[in-house]
Structures are given as structure tokens and as C-alpha cells.
Amino acid sequence: MTSSSFGKSRPQHDVDIVVFGGGGDLARRKLVPSLYDLFRDGLVPDSTRVIGVSRSDISDDGYRDMMASSTREFTPEHEFDSEVWHRFAQQLSHQYLDVGDIGQIRSLGKLLRNHGTPRIFYMALPPQLFAATCRNLGEAGLITPETRVVLEKPIGRDLSGAKRINEVFAEYLDEHQVFRIDHYLGKETVQNLMALRFGNSLFEPLWRRGRIEQVQITVAESIGVGDRGGYYENAGALRDMVQNHLLQLLCMVAMEAPTSLNADAIRDEKLKVLRSLRRIDETNVRKTTVRGQYVAGAIDGAPVKGYTEEEGVRSGSDTETYCALQVDIDNWRWAGVPFYLRTGKRLPDRYSEITLQLRPVPLALFGQKPEDLVPNRLVIRLQPDEGIKLRLMVKGRGRQMKLEPVNLDLNLAHAVRGRPLSAYERLLLEVYRGDPTLFMRRDEVEAAWSWVDPILEGWAMQEMGCKRYVAGTWGPSKAVSLLDRNNHVWAEDAP
Numbered sequence: 001m002t003s004s005s006f007g008k009s010r011p012q013h014d015v016d017i018v019v020f021g022g023g024g025d026l027a028r029r030k031l032v033p034s035l036y037d038l039f040r041d042g043l044v045p046d047s048t049r050v051i052g053v054s055r056s057d058i059s060d061d062g063y064r065d066m067m068a069s070s071t072r073e074f075t076p077e078h079e080f081d082s083e084v085w086h087r088f089a090q091q092l093s094h095q096y097l098d099v100g101d102i103g104q105i106r107s108l109g110k111l112l113r114n115h116g117t118p119r120i121f122y123m124a125l126p127p128q129l130f131a132a133t134c135r136n137l138g139e140a141g142l143i144t145p146e147t148r149v150v151l152e153k154p155i156g157r158d159l160s161g162a163k164r165i166n167e168v169f170a171e172y173l174d175e176h177q178v179f180r181i182d183h184y185l186g187k188e189t190v191q192n193l194m195a196l197r198f199g200n201s202l203f204e205p206l207w208r209r210g211r212i213e214q215v216q217i218t219v220a221e222s223i224g225v226g227d228r229g230g231y232y233e234n235a236g237a238l239r240d241m242v243q244n245h246l247l248q249l250l251c252m253v254a255m256e257a258p259t260s261l262n263a264d265a266i267r268d269e270k271l272k273v274l275r276s277l278r279r280i281d282e283t284n285v286r287k288t289t290v291r292g293q294y295v296a297g298a299i300d301g302a303p304v305k306g307y308t309e310e311e312g313v314r315s316g317s318d319t320e321t322y323c324a325l326q327v328d329i330d331n332w333r334w335a336g337v338p339f340y341l342r343t344g345k346r347l348p349d350r351y352s353e354i355t356l357q358l359r360p361v362p363l364a365l366f367g368q369k370p371e372d373l374v375p376n377r378l379v380i381r382l383q384p385d386e387g388i389k390l391r392l393m394v395k396g397r398g399r400q401m402k403l404e405p406v407n408l409d410l411n412l413a414h415a416v417r418g419r420p421l422s423a424y425e426r427l428l429l430e431v432y433r434g435d436p437t438l439f440m441r442r443d444e445v446e447a448a449w450s451w452v453d454p455i456l457e458g459w460a461m462q463e464m465g466c467k468r469y470v471a472g473t474w475g476p477s478k479a480v481s482l483l484d485r486n487n488h489v490w491a492e493d494a495p
């Protein structure tokens with residue numbers, strides 16, 4: 001097992017990368033632009049080959065042109081260099097292929113270098129094609145000990161679906177060859193959370209039930225479902241965001257210190273958190289969860305459609321585009337500390353933030369009531385701007401001893417020099433290096449689904465429909481009462 005350095009160092013060997021779903025949205029927006037960025041900065045060997053695979057009848061040159069224009073679009077202008085692209089594009093090709101046809105998969109073998117050359121099969125495919133593609137690759141003899149397979153979330157749409165996929169993968173690959181992506185784990189600030197917690201002695205004494213009153217994790221998006229209505233109809237916010245990104249963030253906040261940065265040491269600790277989550281099912285789902293769906297409204301002053309008017313969405317759909325939950329972690333460190341999770345589309349703003357609110361001071365020394373003193377709060381901002389904020393009380397100007405809240409505000413883009421790697425660049429680099437630390441292990445994915453499935457069943461049994469919210473607002477008002485019953489408020493409403 002490799003130990004992680006999360007480094008930027010350049011892998012030395014040749015690699016063949018096959019992107020299934022090579023003409024899709026993910027390949028165009030993220031994968032090829034990230035590979036280009038890594039190539040430009042010399043972080044991957046020049047000999048790396050990228051073969052985009054799809055069922056489009058497109059020539060190599062046509063594919064290169066298509067990828068050049070999307071890479072231009074998704075790379076900041078000053079970072080796109082035509083001469084570098086030209087060199088990169090020489091290694092880029094396209095192959096027409098139906099992943100369900102083993103004969104065609106066999107022919108892919110002719111495009112790959114010898115068995116000893118590491119191969120990365122990247123499945124940017126709908127999850128229902130994962131198992132069949134893996135089986136066909138295996139039966140065609142294309143999976144070697146040097147092969148790594150990357151899977152995009154969602155891994156299935158429930159526990160049994162995830163298990164079916166994982167079982168097929170286990171027939172053909174060792175667990176260390178399987179890289180299940182949750183791109184949030186590749187974000188710079190998510191890694192900084194580890195640095196903050198385990199690289200400083202300041203926080204550990206505070207990081208516990210006696211000192212922290214509540215934790216909030218918000219992943220807010222102002223975009224709607226766009227052209228992904230078809231996919232989203234089968235997913236919804238709980239499957240699309242909570243089962244993976246938000247639970248992974250929760251694990252990073254709540255986990256114990258690992259014994260090392262070894263991939264399994266870290267993932268063992270995250271797994272313990274997942275296994276400590278209090279069950280939410282039909283008995284408590286109404287009390288602890290909120291489902292919402294946006295109706296037409298406005299974002300930044302521009303009118304936007306409601307969810308059911310989006311392309312690919314059924315007219316009477318009740319799929320949730322917003323989800324808020326109170327999550328309790330039944331373990332020694334966190335018993336009694338509510339973790340509030342929420343995510344939604346068409347909210348007023350795009351940001352992801354983790355807020356740890358400390359308990360209030362025990363005594364009102366300054367003539368104010370304790371409840372008038374704003375509690376300290378540590379805010380870790382993941383995006384769009386990465387930063388760490390600590391809210392403190394200080395004395396305001398004037399004769400009176402009157403306190404007011406101020407922020408110690410650390411903007412990481414200013415504080416740390418150098419270009420940060422994007423989530424996909426980092427994750428691709430880790431796949432090259434064969435380091436699975438930042439990827440979800442099989443048992444983690446299954447533990448997350450084991451917790452999510454009863455919520456989905458609870459919603460169905462309780463016939464818990466979505467509350468509507470107007471696009472451009474902070475979700476249904478029921479999300480306010482979710483916290484209010486504990487005398488808490490969402491961070492943007494707090495003083």
C-alpha cells in the first residue's frame with residue numbers, strides 16, 4: 001500500500017488513459033482540461049496517451065478540435081497555450097466503441113501499449129454501465145496488474161446497486177486498483193481541513209462535544225439542473241450530493257486523527273464516522289430532514305425556470321433539488337452535537353462552507369445577557385474563495401465596555417503561494433501515482449448507502465413530498481424550523 005504525500009511530484013512512467021464517455025460533459029469540462037493543465041505544467045510525462053472512447057463517429061482530428069475548444073473554454077485564458085496544446089493533442093485520439101460489445105472492447109487492446117504499461121480506464125459513464133464495462137474489459141484480457149479503474153459517482157443508486165457494482169469490480173480487480181471519485185476530496189481546502197486539524201495543536205482541545213455546540217455543512221449552488229434533468233430525475237439532492245460530497249466532508253470534520261497518512265489509516269477513520277451516524281428512517285425522517293424543490297424565481301436579478309420546467313424533467317416530478325438534515329453522530333467525541341447538512345440548487349449564491357460554532361461563554365461579564373454575546377465560530381470556506389475565518393468578540397470603540405464580533409480572516413489564495421491544483425488535476429495525479437487515499441473505499445461507499453437508504457425509504461413510507469421554494473431563496477422555510485427546535489439558526493441568518 002502506498003502512503004500518500006498528496007504531492008505535486010511528477011510520476012515517471014508512461015501511462016495510457018482511456019476515457020469511456022470521452023465525448024461527454026465530464027470529459028469536456030473537467031478531464032481533458034485537467035490533463036492538459038497537468039501536461040502543461042510538466043506534472044505528467046509527455047508520453048501519456050489519452051484515448052477518448054464514445055459512440056460518436058468522429059475522427060481523431062475532429063475529437064482534438066472538440067477538446068481544444070472545450071479546454072479553451074474551461075481554462076483561464078492566460079493559462080491556455082496553443083503550442084502546448086498542439087503537443088498535448090498529438091497524444092490525444094478518439095475511438096468509436098460500444099462498451100457493451102466485447103468484440104469492440106477487445107479491439108481497444110490494439111491501441112494500448114504492452115501489458116507492463118500502466119493503464120487507466122476512466123469510466124465517465126452512467127453507473128448502470130460500470131459493471132458491464134468492467135466485465136468486458138476483464139473478459140477481453142485488458143485488465144493487467146498495472147491497471148487502474150476510475151469510477152465517477154454515483155456508485156449505484158442504493159446499497160444493493162452499489163454492492164452489485166463493487167462485486168463485479170472485485171472479480172477483476174484488487175481494491176487498490178479501484179479509484180472511486182468523490183471530487184470534493186480533491187479540493188484544496190478539504191485537504192487543508194486535515195492540515196488544520198492535525199497540523200496544529202490549537203484546535204484539537206476544542207474539537208469535541210464539550211466545546212462545540214453545533215456544526216453546519218452547506219454546499220449551496222445557484223445553478224439549476226441545466227441539461228442534466230434526465231440524470232437528476234433519478235437522483236435528487238440526497239443521492240447526488242449528500243450520499244457522497246456532504247458525508248465525506250462530515251467525515252473529514254468528525255474523524256479521529258489517523259495513525260498516519262496511509263490510505264487505509266485515513267479511510268478506516270472515516271468509515272468509523274459513517275458507522276456512528278444515527279439512523280434516520282420512517283420513525284424520525286419528518287423531524288430530521290427537509291426536502292425541497294425550486295419553482296420559478298430569479299437569480300442575480302434574472303428570471304429562471306422552475307425545476308419541473310427544466311428539460312428532461314417529468315411535469316409532476318417530486319424529485320428534491322434541496323435537502324437539509326440534522327445528523328447525529330453517536331460516538332464519544334460528538335454525542336449531543338447536531339451536524340446540520342444542507343445542499344440545494346438555485347439558491348441565492350454558490351458557496352461551500354463548514355461552520356463549527358463553539359459554545360457560548362458561561363457568564364455575562366460585560367453587562368450583556370449571555371445570549372447577546374455572539375459565540376465564537378470557525379468557518380472553513382471551500383469555494384469559491386478558499387479561506388478560514390475565526391469569529392471573535394472584541395471591545396467596540398468608545399468608553400463603554402461593549403463587545404462586538406469581528407473576524408480573523410485568512411484568504412488562502414493570498415496566504416499560500418503557487419497555483420492550486422484543481423480537484424480533478426489532483427485526483428488524476430493521485431491515480432497516476434496509484435495512491436487511493438483521496439478516493440472512496442468500497443466499504444465507505446456501502447456504509448454511506450446503508451445510512452442513506454432508510455432515509456429514502458422513510459420519505460416514501462411517510463409520503464414526504466417536497467416543499468417548494470422560489471429559485472433564488474435559501475430553500476423551504478421548513479429548513480429554518482429544523483434548527484429552530486434546537487434554538488439554532490443557519491449561519492447566514494446568524495448575527
Ligand code: BG6
Pocket residue numbers: 183221240241
Ligand atoms: C456533482 C453533482 O457531483 O457536484 C452536481 O452531480 C453538482 O449536481 C456538482 O453541481 C457540484 O460540484 P462543485 O465542485 O461545483 O461544487
